[in-house]
Amino acid sequence: MGLQSFDYGLRPHDNFSVVRNFTINNNHLEILNRLFTPMIGSNATGLYHYLNQFAELEPDTVLTHYIVMSELKINLLDFRKEMDLLEGIGLVKSFVNHNSQYSTFIYELVQPPSAKQFFNDPMLSIYLYSEVSKQRYQQLKRHFESKIHIDLNQFQDVTRTFTDVFKVPNKAYENDTSQIIDEATYEGLNLSRVEFDFETLYDLLQNHFISTEIIDKDAKALITQIATLYGLTPEAMKRIILKSITSAQTLSFEELRKHARSYYLMEHEQQLPTLKVKPENISDQKIDNQKDQSENENNDWLKQLEETSPIDMLASWSESEPTMQQKYMIEELIERENLSFGVINILLQFVMLKEDMKLPKSYIFEIASNWKKKGIKTAAQAYDYAIKVNQPKKETQSNKPYFKQKQLASREMTPKWLEERDKNETNTQTKGEDDETLKKDREQFLNQLKNRWKEDK
Structure with a gap:
């Protein structure tokens, strides 16, 4: 905010x-x-x-x-x-x-903005559409459409020009307009702090023998808007651009918007993005004298992970720009496993906690494949499952020693602080003690992730 x-x-x-x-x-x-x-x-x-x-x-x-x-x-x-x-x-x-x-x-x-500016803006029009029904959206759009429809192609323009009516002055004079205030016009949504990886996009397009000259200033602005609106990676944007190139080898903005919208709808169960305000921070809550609502904060955090590109999350989490290899790995992971942003964000954070901020590719793909087989589709499911697999198992459940069970159960991802959790626990713990330990571990882990997440905000 x-x-x-x-x-x-x-x-x-x-x-x-x-x-x-x-x-x-x-x-x-x-x-x-x-x-x-x-x-x-x-x-x-x-x-x-x-x-x-x-x-x-x-x-x-x-x-x-x-x-x-x-x-x-x-x-x-x-x-x-x-x-x-x-x-x-x-x-x-x-x-x-x-x-x-x-x-x-x-x-x-x-x-x-004018009505035409508003409805031509991909972000404003989509956010409005998400807030009202389809019928209401069309009603609003018709309200600003011209009520008179005359085809002027059948008529000849006979309008007089200035020089047809007036004499051109011969005498020059000084005309200082510096003190006249210029009318401030709507400049659209300010996305100056949004960074899209155009270098990667250029490389991907060149692999398809597409000249980067089609990405002019206006095209870059539209691509940034669309990428921000739909959370698109350079790989996804490349596929959309390839579908939007005309026979004259130019980029159709209308097709670009249409294909981007179709891509997002397919990936999000036909639900368009909505305009959401960032959750309030701790200082806001203190000033407002609002009591702490940990459940709502947890939901906000998980929603934030669902809506944030893994590349952006990784930049914030690691406090540095991801390498090209890491970006290609994330794009391949999205395309191959079809996991949501939230699941991938939880996965990457767990691996970094376990592997000392490293991201071994084979290890990540092994976990992703396993989670996909288990039907994990949301950040909440990924978080709950990651906590669940680290629950201590009683020795009576298997003939294997407990530390061997724990080693196998936590092979997917186990932060170091969780590995130390059970060092002094015995196999005679009661169910109540296990539940209390799990509750504390969940709270500690959530706070650790949220604090790391907010450090760069």
């Missing part, structure tokens, strides 16, 4: 002003109310409307955040949460200047 009130040093007496370098009209309000509200909620779009009134005030008018708190009946944390949504979706920009007494904030309202 974006910066919160405490990150900004935001206090009630801090000043703010609102800037709007465009003229808001009814069409903008229609876009906000009909298209953005289903995605970010009425509180966020309501805050946009509320801030708009301050753009009309004189520049020297003093405003403090007390006004926002008093009139909207919210605290600064709630204010920042809604601002995060507006900033993340590209409707507001925030600027701050700190001094010893107070801070001054400037909130710039960005002009909403």
Whole structure:
């Protein structure tokens, strides 16, 4: 999530002003109310409307955040949460200047996109589609379509030009327009911090004798959007691009969007991605005075693993860019075993804990094959199974010594801290003691994984 009130040093007496370098009209309000509200909620779009009134005030008018708190009946944390949504979706920009007494904030309202821009944006259109029904989506789209359909191909354009009507001035004059404010237009979702491995994609395309020149600036922007939206690897993107090349050896953006959407639907049981806000961190919970809900945090963490590319997870987990061999291995693993991102992320984390941050390929593929045979399809199933295989087994279950059983049972993946868990345990432990030990081990392991996961966030 974006910066919160405490990150900004935001206090009630801090000043703010609102800037709007465009003229808001009814069409903008229609876009906000009909298209953005289903995605970010009425509180966020309501805050946009509320801030708009301050753009009309004189520049020297003093405003403090007390006004926002008093009139909207919210605290600064709630204010920042809604601002995060507006900033993340590209409707507001925030600027701050700190001094010893107070801070001054400037909130710039960005002009909403046109309906055509919105529905041509692969991320905005898909997220809206995911929030409303198919029938409602088509209804919203028809609302912004032209009601008049005239085929102008049967007509001749007889419009007069400027020089047909007016005399061209002969006298030159100075025309300084530097002080005229240019209208701020919607720039789309800010993906400047998203990195897609284009070098690997170029190599893969060249293997198919496809020139990298088809990936121009606009194509790179669209590929980054699509890869972020659907969590695609360079290998998957290569296959989609090959299907989207026209007979003239150019890249069709429409086909690219269509094939990427079809690929994602096949991989995710016909469910499109939805717009989700990152879970709140510990500091947010303290300020909000919310009690700790470990079960919800565990679910959020597992969902995060399901939605994160294994390459991105590996970069965060190991605090370094994965090698090309590791990236090829992960892509091969996805293609060969068809396991979900969540299962692969759990698998890679377990192996790194056991193998001192190393990723032996044959070992990983052996585990992946075994998990696939056992029908493990989600991060939650992978996590539960990995914990289960490390439960201590009683000697009465087999004639083999317990340490031999443990060695075999944990051959798939056993973090070092789990190997040390049973050193002092005897085979006479009661079931209650086993359950209590397992519970503590699960909590300790979950905290270890989550802490490592969040270190790079």
